[in-house]
Amino acid sequence: MNDTDTPGFDYARYDRIRPIRWTGEALELLDQRKLPFVVEYATCRSSDEVAAAIHALTVRGAPAIGIAAAWGVVLAARGIEAGDGEEAAEKLEPAMQHLNAARPTAVNLAWALLRMRVTLKSSGADWRARLIQEAEAIASEDLAANRRMGSLGAALIAPGSGVLTHCNTGSLATAGFGTALGVIRAGVAQDRIGKVYAGETRPWLQGARLTVWELQQDDIAATLIADSAAAHLMKSGAVQWVVVGADRICANGDTANKIGTYQLAIAARHHGVRFMVVAPSSTVDMATPDGHAIEIEERESAEMFGIGGVRTVAEGITAWNPVFDVTPADLIDAIVTEKGVIEHPDPARMRAAFGT
Numbered sequence: 001m002n003d004t005d006t007p008g009f010d011y012a013r014y015d016r017i018r019p020i021r022w023t024g025e026a027l028e029l030l031d032q033r034k035l036p037f038v039v040e041y042a043t044c045r046s047s048d049e050v051a052a053a054i055h056a057l058t059v060r061g062a063p064a065i066g067i068a069a070a071w072g073v074v075l076a077a078r079g080i081e082a083g084d085g086e087e088a089a090e091k092l093e094p095a096m097q098h099l100n101a102a103r104p105t106a107v108n109l110a111w112a113l114l115r116m117r118v119t120l121k122s123s124g125a126d127w128r129a130r131l132i133q134e135a136e137a138i139a140s141e142d143l144a145a146n147r148r149m150g151s152l153g154a155a156l157i158a159p160g161s162g163v164l165t166h167c168n169t170g171s172l173a174t175a176g177f178g179t180a181l182g183v184i185r186a187g188v189a190q191d192r193i194g195k196v197y198a199g200e201t202r203p204w205l206q207g208a209r210l211t212v213w214e215l216q217q218d219d220i221a222a223t224l225i226a227d228s229a230a231a232h233l234m235k236s237g238a239v240q241w242v243v244v245g246a247d248r249i250c251a252n253g254d255t256a257n258k259i260g261t262y263q264l265a266i267a268a269r270h271h272g273v274r275f276m277v278v279a280p281s282s283t284v285d286m287a288t289p290d291g292h293a294i295e296i297e298e299r300e301s302a303e304m305f306g307i308g309g310v311r312t313v314a315e316g317i318t319a320w321n322p323v324f325d326v327t328p329a330d331l332i333d334a335i336v337t338e339k340g341v342i343e344h345p346d347p348a349r350m351r352a353a354f355g356t
């Protein structure tokens, strides 16, 4: 057992899904547009293919897109010659900027690319090997962080609780184990969580297509609800915690996450349900003062016009499709990172945990 591991969790038996595989030649991504009925890896052989896969949500979830982008840099390096890391960094900058532009809200993307850039700048002739080591480190550190957060987050939950989660924050969205879903895995293993509810997460259905399927692989029974059933569920007394992930956590604790998270936080406060955000420190962005400064990704209206390729909306309708929202810090009871738990986040507590 590693010191990040959750007591009572059988890692060998559970948590076997891995969305990102590096073969030594190419990057394989478990195609999340096709799950749950088709389990198939898409192969990327260039950084442009990785950028396109991130944009298309073939790979998704803040930590996973950071890891995929790091491997994208390794693939881009195949196409250049450079005597040292400084020269390689200059030549790879266009590819890194292209990867960075694939999705705007999750800070893990820019964070992983910065790590690759810093690695290059401190490398000599060995820069190719150092890039590969750094991409491996980004992935293995993410897995360790998730296991640690599983322990820390589960410890906040009283035995026998019900929890509601949103979007997909599991192995599919990370190097493995998951963030909010990692807390749920650990909480179920320790009998702290008696019942798990997952919201569908319109329009892309990460909850319905991914989360309940992923939990089913681990024999964890989850009950799917329509997003619009959340407040009614809370009123019934069936859930004591809402547990979600994050795409960017600002210096004051404001948190961007999948669209619909904000309304869950408002409903949770109204009903006395506690609200937990679980994310690795790679999701913390101390350079962004508060949620107003976060760019919220808006995607094509077409994502709202049908389900599974079947059109459900009349022709000629206008739709607005922001895919993230910001939950203000004062609606968050706890932010859990691998560095510890921040209760009732505010600028001073964030600074104490993460510096400036």
Ligand code: MRU
Pocket (backbone or CB within 6 Å): 060, 061, 062, 063, 106, 166, 167, 168, 169, 170, 173, 174, 178, 179, 180, 206, 244, 245, 246, 247, 257, 258, 259, 323
């Ligand atoms: O659009 P997605 O599916 O990439 O959005 C994912 C989320 O909002 C997750 O909650 C977040 O990235 C955390 S994943 C561990």
